[in-house]
Amino acid sequence: MLSSYSFLSIFTIAALTFPLLPLILSRLLRPHKPSPSKQSTYECGLEAVGDIRVQFKVQYYLYALAFVIFDIEVVFVYPWALAYNSVGLFALVTIILFLVLFAESLVYAWRKGALEWL
Structure with a gap:
């Protein structure tokens, strides 16, 4: 011990x-x-000239967060696409549900104006 x-x-x-x-x-x-x-x-x-603090609009941060979230979701879809021939029906239904939720979140962000740059 x-x-x-x-x-x-x-x-x-x-x-x-x-x-x-x-x-x-x-x-x-x-x-x-x-x-x-x-x-x-x-x-x-x-x-340094003038005020060193610059304020950014919140939309820039929301746009960046939406990009990161959708990018990570694509990372989850990619391995499934590579193994498409060897997965069963359950995996197909699961990925369809995942893509529906993905599309729903994209539509939600679009309607809220999070994807508007200006």
């Missing part, structure tokens, strides 16, 4: 050492010469 705990303790020490050792070494070996120009905020090497 002691050997199982020793393995666990060695694993824990290794799990803590590998990420912490580079962090500690980087703190000790880094060059540290702060200056006002190095500590100023910049974007792509240029000084």
Whole structure:
């Protein structure tokens, strides 16, 4: 029983050492010469002009979420399409139900205006 705990303790020490050792070494070996120009905020090497916060419309996020959801659904349909000849009737009914729900969600998003860009 002691050997199982020793393995666990060695694993824990290794799990803590590998990420912490580079962090500690980087703190000790880094060059540290702060200056006002190095500590100023910049974007792509240029000084920031105006307000740095830009508000986006919520429709952009909804459009992106709809794209991700439909993209993942296509990923689920692709393996089924590859194995079409070897699946039975139950799998056919299941994928038809899946595609009906997919189409229903697309129509719902379209009616709510989530797919309108402007």
